[in-house]
Amino acid sequence: MFLTHLECTACRDQAPAVGLQTVCSKCGSPWAVRYDLQAAADTLCRAPGSQSLRRSDERPHGLWRWHEVLPAADPEQAVTLGEGATPLLRLPRLGGELGVALWMKDESRNPTGSFKDRGMSVAVTMALELGARALATPSAGNAGGALAAYGARAGLPVHLAMPRDVPAANRIEAGLYGAQVTLIDGTIADCGKWIKARCEKNGWFDLSTLKEPYRVEGKKTMGYELVEQLGWRTPATILYPTGGGTGLVGMWKAFGEMQELGLLDPEAPLPRMVAVQASGCAPVVDAFRRGADRALAPEAPHTVAAGLRVPGPIGDRWMLRVLRESMGTAIAVTDDELIAGCSRAAKNEGVFCAPEGGALVAALEKGLASGEIPVDGDIVLFNTGTGLKYLECFA
Numbered sequence: 443m444f445l446t447h448l449e450c451t452a453c454r455d456q457a458p459a460v461g462l463q464t465v466c467s468k469c470g471s472p473w474a475v476r477y478d479l480q481a482a483a484d485t486l487c488r489a490p491g492s493q494s495l496r497r498s499d500e501r502p503h504g505l506w507r508w509h510e511v512l513p514a515a516d517p518e519q520a521v522t523l524g525e526g527a528t529p530l531l532r533l534p535r536l537g538g539e540l541g542v543a544l545w546m547k548d549e550s551r552n553p554t555g556s557f558k559d560r561g562m563s564v565a566v567t568m569a570l571e572l573g574a575r576a577l578a579t580p581s582a583g584n585a586g587g588a589l590a591a592y593g594a595r596a597g598l599p600v601h602l603a604m605p606r607d608v609p610a611a612n613r614i615e616a617g618l619y620g621a622q623v624t625l626i627d628g629t630i631a632d633c634g635k636w637i638k639a640r641c642e643k644n645g646w647f648d649l650s651t652l653k654e655p656y657r658v659e660g661k662k663t664m665g666y667e668l669v670e671q672l673g674w675r676t677p678a679t680i681l682y683p684t685g686g687g688t689g690l691v692g693m694w695k696a697f698g699e700m701q702e703l704g705l706l707d708p709e710a711p712l713p714r715m716v717a718v719q720a721s722g723c724a725p726v727v728d729a730f731r732r733g734a735d736r737a738l739a740p741e742a743p744h745t746v747a748a749g750l751r752v753p754g755p756i757g758d759r760w761m762l763r764v765l766r767e768s769m770g771t772a773i774a775v776t777d778d779e780l781i782a783g784c785s786r787a788a789k790n791e792g793v794f795c796a797p798e799g800g801a802l803v804a805a806l807e808k809g810l811a812s813g814e815i816p817v818d819g820d821i822v823l824f825n826t827g828t829g830l831k832y833l834e835c836f837a
């Protein structure tokens with residue numbers, strides 16, 4: 443195990459990574475997990491003269507393939523449903539129409555149909571290892587279903603608070619996995635308050651986005667996989683549908699780690715990271731465009747893309763720093779545009795994206811037209827979930 447310590451993403455305070463962890467005790471910002479990457483590079487490296495990782499055949503398939511840079515003490519004990527190892531699809535027709543070399547990392551193939559599984563596999567593994575007795579999270583969509591599934595797999599009770607307008611599939615699957623689901627009249631922020639109060643009172647462990655350090659470690663494996671699939675290089679541009687932002691900051695963390703591990707050329711340019719949000723709830727786009735380093739919550743957040751309905755993300759500073767460091771940008775699209783994006787991807791390429799994924803198609807078209815997204819190089823869209831869980835949006 444190469445885990446060394448936790449470092450605050452805002453004030454840089456450090457703490458030992460022992461016991462159940464929440465956020466920085468000094469400033470309340472999310473922790474970043476740090477590893478001894480020099481030591482990890484002894485085994486997490488490419489075989490001499492080869493495109494493969496050393497001992498590639500001995501590595502498990504999927505997310506736990508990257509166990510040297512994951513926090514579990516014993517990866518054999520991981521709480522897993524076979525998450526990760528998602529395909530990187532070429533999108534030749536859509537790319538041709540837009541005049542770019544286009545790819546889709548298709549996260550809809552994960553066990554519960556979204557990339558939330560990556561975060562929950564690692565976070566539930568750690569919660570179990572560190573002695574949590576019950577798990578809880580607010581969720582406006584896929585996170586609830588994923589936590590319910592991984593909690594069932596771990597044999598731990600799960601408590602969820604969901605807005606009453608959560609997609610039916612997410613509510614139904616969570617109940618089927620045995621989670622206690624409470625529907626709240628309000629947004630994800632209200633659900634968060636409900637969960638926080640009960641975590642304090644009942645001793646449940648809170649797995650809200652970035653309120654514990656390990657979900658982002660699971661999500662960062664999207665970056666590791668992408669680089670390996672492209673032959674140990676990064677694309678020019680990545681578009682990511684941004685709610686809490688764990689994938690955005692996680693992938694950026696992964697690229698930095700891969701440079702230190704020697705899996706990426708430290709001189710080669712890193713991708714431009716593009717955050718995409720729905721115009722009914724676009725606090726990160728708004729802050730980026732204002733040049734601010736904190737996001738302001740919109741008054742009445744609304745969008746059919748449930749995963750983007752995050753008015754007050756706790757990782758706002760971290761996300762905005764990544765967007766600026768990567769020379770990226772942030773683009774908002776309307777609900778009509780994102781649904782049209784889904785239909786365009788489905789008709790042209792045979793993939794049924796979640797509305798969050800469809801938003802990327804619309805944002806790419808906008809960004810190319812305005813010149814904010816250059817046409818050069820490979821462009822990767824992260825389809826974060828399956829459209830099958832949002833049938834009411836398409837009916």
Ligand SMILES: *Cc1c(COP(=O)(O)O)cnc(C)c1O
Nearest residue numbers: 584685686687688749798826827
């Ligand atoms: C949760 C979710 C998002 C947003 O992910 P963050 O890491 O919170 O930014 C995007 N798309 C889908 C399908 C989701 O479930």
